Amino acid sequence: MKGISFDLYPGEIHGLVGENGAGKSTFIKILSGFLRPDGGEIAVHGQKFHFLTPHLAQSLGIQTIYQENILVPQISVAENVFAGREIVSALGIVNHRETIARARRIIDSLGVSLPVEERVENLSVAEQQLVKIARAIAFEPRVLILDEPTAMFNVNETRMVLDLVKNLAQRGIGIIYISHRLEEVLEVASRITVLRDGYRVACHNHVRERVDLATLTREMAGRSVNVFQREKGAILSEVVLAVKELRYAPSSPPVSFSLRRGEILGIAGLVGSGRTEIFKTLFGFGRSYGGEIWIQGRQVTIRSPQDAIRYGLGYLTEDRQRTGLALGLSVTKNATIPSLGDHFGGFLIPLEKERRLVEEYVKSLDVRTPSLEQEVRFLSGGNQQKVILARWLLKNSQIIIFDEPTIGIDVNAKSEIHRLIARLAQEGKSIILISSENPELIALCDRVLVVRHGQIVRELTGDEINEENIISCAFGVTAGERL
Amino acid sequence: MVIVVLSALFGFLNPRFLSQGNLLAVFQQIAVLGIATMSMTLLLISGGIDLSIGSMIGLSGVVICKMVMGGVPAFWAVLTGFVLPIGCGFLNGVIVSKSKCIPLIVTLGMNYVYYGLALVISGGLFLSLKGHFTFLGRGRLVGIPVSVVVLFLVVLAVHFLLRNTKFGRRLVVMGGNEQVAFLSGINVDRLKIANYTLSGVLVGLASLVLISRLGNILANAGEGYELRALASAIIGGVTFEGGRGSVLGAFLGVVLLGIVQNGLNILNVSSYFQTFTIGLIIVVAVVVSNLEKIRR
Numbered sequence: 001m002k003g004i005s006f007d008l009y010p011g012e013i014h015g016l017v018g019e020n021g022a023g024k025s026t027f028i029k030i031l032s033g034f035l036r037p038d039g040g041e042i043a044v045h046g047q048k049f050h051f052l053t054p055h056l057a058q059s060l061g062i063q064t065i066y067q068e069n070i071l072v073p074q075i076s077v078a079e080n081v082f083a084g085r086e087i088v089s090a091l092g093i094v095n096h097r098e099t100i101a102r103a104r105r106i107i108d109s110l111g112v113s114l115p116v117e118e119r120v121e122n123l124s125v126a127e128q129q130l131v132k133i134a135r136a137i138a139f140e141p142r143v144l145i146l147d148e149p150t151a152m153f154n155v156n157e158t159r160m161v162l163d164l165v166k167n168l169a170q171r172g173i174g175i176i177y178i179s180h181r182l183e184e185v186l187e188v189a190s191r192i193t194v195l196r197d198g199y200r201v202a203c204h205n206h207v208r209e210r211v212d213l214a215t216l217t218r219e220m221a222g223r224s225v226n227v228f229q230r231e232k233g234a235i236l237s238e239v240v241l242a243v244k245e246l247r248y249a250p251s252s253p254p255v256s257f258s259l260r261r262g263e264i265l266g267i268a269g270l271v272g273s274g275r276t277e278i279f280k281t282l283f284g285f286g287r288s289y290g291g292e293i294w295i296q297g298r299q300v301t302i303r304s305p306q307d308a309i310r311y312g313l314g315y316l317t318e319d320r321q322r323t324g325l326a327l328g329l330s331v332t333k334n335a336t337i338p339s340l341g342d343h344f345g346g347f348l349i350p351l352e353k354e355r356r357l358v359e360e361y362v363k364s365l366d367v368r369t370p371s372l373e374q375e376v377r378f379l380s381g382g383n384q385q386k387v388i389l390a391r392w393l394l395k396n397s398q399i400i401i402f403d404e405p406t407i408g409i410d411v412n413a414k415s416e417i418h419r420l421i422a423r424l425a426q427e428g429k430s431i432i433l434i435s436s437e438n439p440e441l442i443a444l445c446d447r448v449l450v451v452r453h454g455q456i457v458r459e460l461t462g463d464e465i466n467e468e469n470i471i472s473c474a475f476g477v478t479a480g481e482r483l
Numbered sequence: 484m485v486i487v488v489l490s491a492l493f494g495f496l497n498p499r500f501l502s503q504g505n506l507l508a509v510f511q512q513i514a515v516l517g518i519a520t521m522s523m524t525l526l527l528i529s530g531g532i533d534l535s536i537g538s539m540i541g542l543s544g545v546v547i548c549k550m551v552m553g554g555v556p557a558f559w560a561v562l563t564g565f566v567l568p569i570g571c572g573f574l575n576g577v578i579v580s581k582s583k584c585i586p587l588i589v590t591l592g593m594n595y596v597y598y599g600l601a602l603v604i605s606g607g608l609f610l611s612l613k614g615h616f617t618f619l620g621r622g623r624l625v626g627i628p629v630s631v632v633v634l635f636l637v638v639l640a641v642h643f644l645l646r647n648t649k650f651g652r653r654l655v656v657m658g659g660n661e662q663v664a665f666l667s668g669i670n671v672d673r674l675k676i677a678n679y680t681l682s683g684v685l686v687g688l689a690s691l692v693l694i695s696r697l698g699n700i701l702a703n704a705g706e707g708y709e710l711r712a713l714a715s716a717i718i719g720g721v722t723f724e725g726g727r728g729s730v731l732g733a734f735l736g737v738v739l740l741g742i743v744q745n746g747l748n749i750l751n752v753s754s755y756f757q758t759f760t761i762g763l764i765i766v767v768a769v770v771v772s773n774l775e776k777i778r779r
Contacts, residue, residue: 317666340653341649
């Protein structure tokens with residue numbers, strides 16, 4: 001981080017944006033006392049410091065809410081709110097009634113409802129986020145730093161958090177709001193600071209009038225990034241996959257759709273709408289409760305991922321780190337798992353041949369890694385995603401399902417992934433793209449199916465694929481009515 | 484590195500330590516443990532564990548002796564004793580993979596099951612081979628103890644298996660992330676059962692070497708092998724979380740334990756103090772390797 005100046009007024013929401021690695025986290029860590037700056041000054045309410053310690057930051061009223069979960073799942077909401085400074089009687093015994101009452105007061109004052117006595121593990125992710133905020137508020141902070149507070153949320157939950165943030169600012173708390181979702185930042189922030197490569201590249205003091213998405217994107221990336229636009233034409237090739245009345249749960253509505261060779265089929269819908277479940281079932285790792293699957297004109301039965309892979313399906317899961325990669329293993333080992341049996345007959349792996357094959361795909365996908373033996377945990381998100389893609393290309397999968405392929409990936413890597421997806425379709429692969437990023441769907445897809453309550457509520461084609469249509473179908477609002 | 488330094492140290496303190504005869508004796512002493520460690524390494528790298536190894540050895544030994552004492556030809560007795568742990572491994576694998584329980588707990592329970600069976604069969608008595616079947620434990624091939632030859636063959640085979648075969652690679656990936664293995668089309672259940680069965684084969688071998696060397700046996704003859712095998716593998720850099728570590732590392736772990744034990748013997752250190760020392764080595768080795776991880 002190189003010479004950043006930043007100021008924050010009481011009751012202000014100051015947005016902080018930048019690509020991964022732009023210096024946002026370093027900046028927060030300095031403010032919350034976990035890192036010492038090499039130089040410069042921090043002034044809090046007129047008091048000047050060369051550096052802060054976590055304890056000092058806290059006593060100055062600086063509270064930070066990180067993305068990571070800091071709650072203890074097995075104890076109640078109230079106990080979490082006061083964890084570390086329990087309310088005790090003279091004898092040092094925890095006063096449960098008082099704890100609950102005070103936690104309830106704090107939560108009520110936030111204007112949200114939470115079951116105070118419930119254990120945290122029984123709460124939704126969004127509710128847990130609210131508990132974190134309540135916990136920070138219990139310290140009566142003057143400065144509140146929120147790091148990606150809505151990263152895992154659907155639109156409704158995001159709404160709730162945004163309203164809460166505005167409400168807190170009105171109480172006079174200065175808020176630093178960090179998010180990759182630029183639309184949100186534009187909505188809540190009164191000022192926005194843009195970081196890039198550790199520098200402050202811009203500070204917009206009048207957000208409402210003069211700043212838009214394109215400006216922020218350009219400043220963050222340092223150059224004008226066009227959202228990659230794929231050329232679309234009529235897809236008249238043969239149907240490679242037809243799904244008829246598939247059910248992923250005993251009570252779920254039947255789902256039918258088809259996919260052609262070289263087509264990119266988008267799947268839109270809110271998180272929790274059942275869109276992922278449909279494709280998990282298709283891939284054989286969710287149980288099927290009826291329905292038919294036809295691949296290349298033949299009806300098939302898929303009972304396990306093994307079956308699905310044999311019929312030419314490949315799946316890039318939404319959670320790269322947990323279900324996509326064996327993080328401690330090398331690029332090579334991660335890439336060749338499903339295809340070990342294809343390229344090399346017999347019992348042995350010819351290691352030299354394996355290396356050459358992987359190298360070929362690493363080159364063609366432009367995976368940036370120091371070596372093929374590098375543990376994938378050390379690669380960036382975009383490169384990790386490419387390793388998983390290499391896995392299915394090595395397997396020669398014809399139908400590739402991408403589930404949120406660009407989640408948590410920085411702007412430039414995102415557009416690279418988009419180009420790769422387009423290239424694959426060009427080369428005759430059939431793509432299913434499940435995504436919450438509407439611009440991604442709009443830029444890439446030939447058709448978009450919108451899923452709501454486990455059901456395909458609408459098929460959008462051509463010019464119908466736009467943000468308004470996707471959102472209104474996903475939320476079930478009729479045309480004209482706005483959110 | 485540590486091994487070289489320690490060897491030099493013991494050699495300095497007592498020149499007899501470095502004699503060819505003594506070094507062979509070290510390997511002969513660690514043959515059983517070494518083979519058991521290879522079995523444990525296979526399981527650890529694939530994300531499993533088996534705490535019933537020791538009882539499987541005891542059970543196999545007891546059955547062999549009981550059959551020999553009952554007049555069964557030694558060949559059939561030994562064959563039975565070899566196949567028995569394979570069956571035990573298979574059973575462990577089936578329970579672990581089908582019940583989705585934590586292998587640590589399942590095999591801890593099975594440890595008692597097998598030990599109990601061994602006690603029932605032996606009636607708690609000392610059983611003897613009556614002088615049959617000494618080749619594996621006491622024989623020599625061109626001057627080298629047969630058990631040492633077997634040990635080296637097993638180490639090389641397991642090393643090759645994990646590095647160069649599809650089966651081995653799938654084990655490594657399963658240990659690295661079982662979900663990923665499953666989603667990549669690996670039949671995880673079947674692979675686990677195969678692996679537990681294979682580790683049963685190695686336990687069978689270890690058991691034959693042991694009984695052949697001892698010539699007589701109690702039901703608890705294998706007691707503690709599971710934990711020492713686990714410790715050796717971990718000293719050698721194999722981790723509890725799976726996916727990491729090498730066969731050669733685990734082998735060096737065994738050698739280290741063997742050298743320390745032998746060196747202390749030669750220096751006339753009491754066996755009580757040896758136990759203490761070995762425990763210390765295990766803890767130090769694990770802490771040191773973890774310090775490196777923390778620093779990164």
